[in-house]
Structure formats: C-alpha cells, structure tokens
Amino acid sequence: MRSDRYLEAREAMLAGADPPDELIAECRRVAGLMIRTAGLPAHYSPLGVWSEEATEEAFADFTAERLIGRGQLLAMLQRAPALPVFRRMLETAFRQHLIDRLERSQSANLYGRIAQLLQEHDSYAATGSGSGRLWQLATGPADPFTGDDRALGSLAFSLGEFTVVRYQPDARKLSPLLDGDELTRFLDGLLAGGAMTLATVMRALKLRFSLDDPSAAGELDPEAHAASGLGADPQQILLRREAATAALAELSDRQAEVLIGIERKETTRELALRLHCSTGTISHERAQLAQVLARTGAEDPGVLKEILDALFIGEE
C-alpha cells in the first residue's frame, strides 16, 4: 500500500466509511510477513505450526474478532497518522491477539486440571450443584469464603512462593502453569480459607499468578535458571535460534535495554536514569520482559545467552 492511499483510507474511515479492501490487504500482508520473518513461535499458531492455512486462519480470526469486532482498526487509524506507524500498531495488535488466544487456552487447561483434582481426590468434598457448587477440604471449613477480590488476592499471596513451570522452546505446546504438587498446595491453602466455587478458585489463580500474564509471579534473573535443556544438536540449535529471534521481535527497544541492564546488574534506579523513565516503568518493563521470555521459551539460558549476544554485537 502506498502512503497516499493509506491517508485516503484513514480519512474515509474516520469519516465513517467501511474499511477499503486495500487496507485489509495491507493488514494481511503485515501479519503474514510478521509470521514469516519474526520467528513467531509455533505454539502461537492455532494449528501448532505456521502453515499457510494457519496464517490465514489466524488472520481471519484477528480481523473478525479484533480489527472489526472490537473496533481496533478504527482505534489504530485514529492514532496512526502515517503508514509506518499503522504497520507497527497492527503488528502489536496481531501479536497481542495471538497471545490472548494462547492464554485463553492456558486458562481452559488449568480449569480442567483443577476440576479433575477436586473430583478425583478424597481430600475434597462438595455441596450444591452446577456453577454454584462449593468445594471444601474434607477436613476443612465448610463456610463459604465471602471476601472480595482484595481479600481473595491477599489469601492467594499469603500462601508463599510457588514453582511455576514455563514454556520450553522444544515443547511446542503449552506447559502447565503449576506442576501437580504445587497446584494441590495452592488449592489446599485456598480452601483452608473457606469453601469456594471453581470460579472463585480460578479468580484466585488469576490474581496470584496473573493468568493474563503467565510469568508475572516469577522474577527475571538470567543466572537463576538451571543449565540449558537445549544442547548442541543441530535441531536444538535451530530451535534456540528461532526462540531467540521470536523473543527479540517481541521485545520493545526499552525492554531490550532493561534486559541488558539486568545482565550488567544495574539497579532499577540506574536503569530508570539511563532510560529517562520512572522506576515504576522499569518494574513494568521487567514484568513484561519476563512474560515475553517465558512465552517464547527464551528463559532457557542457552536462548537467553543468544539474545544477549545478539544485543551486544558490536558493543563490547
């Protein structure tokens, strides 16, 4: 699409016209190229692999649900005075759409595991039926938990640290958020605070582990991870390279600088001074960075090293 055609399309849509075919074609082109060039992880694909069919399906879903359904095309046009800005916003929105889809399936996966755990273990008992069914510890309090979000969040956070399982670049599928023992410990701790419906348990998980944010509960520390699971096998080297490219593409320039700062052991305050922003922003970027690394499998030390090497090329 040419810039002048973009400006015409923008003006027409801001005046209330339907999106012109040329603009939708540009959106398809940007989305397709992002998949082809930026090493988008296979587990972001609706089919588990980025075939032509998967690309088409993802784009059709994105167009129907987000661009048109939620009016995001108009929102982007209002904010993008020029074609390069629009392309950048479109990429961000497409990526976010794929991530939302991924997290919805993660929630469904977790919901199924919790329901199974409650039903199959004798240590839990239930009263009532349907969506109002209350679950309790067989030897625990039967009174329903009546606290609000703040009380539920406090209870969830009072249960201490949990080992969170991340995506692995060679898994090519979703990993569970918590392993079986940790999930049981979390559930038992919650139900010790009162009987709960499944929906309340899921809400507590969301508050404690930010299900929209699979890694917010974890702290990013490149040295804190075990040795890389990816060795010198050519296939594994390729996977590592793909994961590193995917993570680099998903990072913002500021997040990349934060990663470098963490590697150099800069404090949050030092980073804020260097990047001319608040310490709160640095905390936010650290959390976002941890999510990107977790989602793309770049928490693996081998992948992380490859990312850092790429960022440091020509620097030192």
Add this chain to the structure above:
Amino acid sequence: MSCPAAIELAAPDAEQTLSEHLQDCRRCRALLARLRHHEDTLEHSTAPAGPQAPPTRPPGPGGVWSFWAPGSEEYLVAAVLDADEVELLVVPLLADTRWASENDIELPAQTLGYPALAPVWAGDHVLAEQSVEPLSVLSELELEQLSDGYDAIYAGAAIAEPAGPAVIGPADPRIAAHAAIADQLRAYSAPWSALQGAEELGPVLKARREDAALPIDAWAQQIDVEPETWRRFESAQLDPYTAIPVRAIAAATRELGLLASQRIISLAHASVKAHHADQATHAAPARARRRRGVAPRARQDPDVAREAADRYAAALAEELGL
C-alpha cells in the same frame, strides 16, 4: 523512539532507510541481522512531525480529538474537559483497557467505535496548537462522568463507576503499568509543562536554558542579544519591547525546543505589560536622576503598556508563524 514494524525491517534497503533508528536501537540491529525473509516491494515512508494543517475549528469541552507531540509518531486520542484559546485540559482515551483500576473510567464502544479506557488520574493540559482533528463528541453524561472523575481523583475521593477493581496491594502489576502509561503520556503534556512555572516569558526561558545547561553568555551571543539584557529579561526585570527584537525571542524559543504557541505569545505579552514604562519617563534626563541620588519609579501608563504588549505579541506571533 518507537521501533519500526518487522515489515519495515524486512525491506531490502532497511539498513539505509532506517539508519537513524538502527544507530540508537540495539533491539532492531539484532533483529535485522536475523531476519529470514526480505520484502522486495515495500515502499518506505516517514511519519510526519506534526499535523498537516491546523484544525478548522478549536476544540471545546466534550470533544474527542487527536493530539500530536514533538518526538512522538503516534497521536493521542483524548477527551477535552476544558478549553480556551491557549490550552486544553484533556483526559486520554486508551484503546488498551487491560490495566483498568478503580481510578479509571470505561467509555462504551458507542462513543468511539471501540471500548476505551479514560485514566482520569492521567488528565493533564496540552497546548491548543497540539490539536489535530476532531474524532467524536461525548454525551453530556459522559463529559460529566469524566469531569466528576477527574475532580474526584484530585479531591482524594472515589470514582462513582470505576472501570476496574481496586488495586490489591503493592504486588499488583497495575501499579507499575500505570507508571509506564504516565511516562508514555508525558510526551503530550511536556510542551505545555515547559511553558509553566512563571507568568512572564523571561523566567520560563531561563528555566529551559538552565535545564539544557546552556551558559548565559554564550547563549545570549547565539541569539544576538547583549548578555546583560538577556539576564535582566530572564529575571523578569526588563521590558522586551524596548530591548529584545522579536526575532531573537523566536530564535530562543526554537533553539530551546519550545512549541510555537499562543502560550508563548501570552507570556511575552505579560512581560511587556509588566515592565513597559511610558516613553516620556524614559526620555527624562538621566543626569538629573543621578544628581538627586534617587531613582524615580518608572511611570507606567496601563493603556500604553497594553498597547505595546499587543504590538509585541502580534509581531512575535507573525515571527513564529502563528
């Protein structure tokens, strides 16, 4: 600095066309070196630095407008709560509603064509010159809701119908997310903020010059003004009408990165009005004053001062292209 889309990085001539960005961005340099595919037919274009044409009508309360800021490639969409010909009080309207809390208000999809979040806690001023284009109009009820929400935040009261649940505690990720949003939005209020702090132009320019660590003597030479004259102007002790040509003021505002605006004009107007003495007083024999050993107060005729201020402001507006 915002990174280009992957499609831009994938252009065969990306290294040349994006060279300025690549020089400063490690992330894009690293990514460019790893791209597997190149797009052969991409036409590059650059984002404009500002609006192509000034709006045909000024924004008023209840209007939803887009706003630009120097150094920012994206427009801000915001609702106008209050407006005059110099500045506007606006509340940003964000398309990303993920970080909604008890201090945000949600606007339904009917208002803008998509659900939007109004972080009333981030309400701030922008210069009238930053308005680009009208996008929508709030209903009276929505305008009242945003205005009440803005007042509530600054009175420490609760918003009547908040968009999200209350922040749970220090670990709630929304706290840091709001800090990041505030940092991002600062670019839009910065042109207005840079022109606050005093009611005359001299002290405002002084603060800006000192922020830029520019020594006064070298600076005065750069804009072709006597250092002592400029020093007195910065200290709000001098009438610029009689001592500083408007082209020097215009050069100073440009060099200091200030947005040409009615705010600058009104500050210059205030400087002249405050210090312009009647010409007759100036004409009084200096020797006679020295002999008496008493410096008489310069006689100021308010009407004469206002006329001089009007003339100076008009000339400066023309020099700044307003």
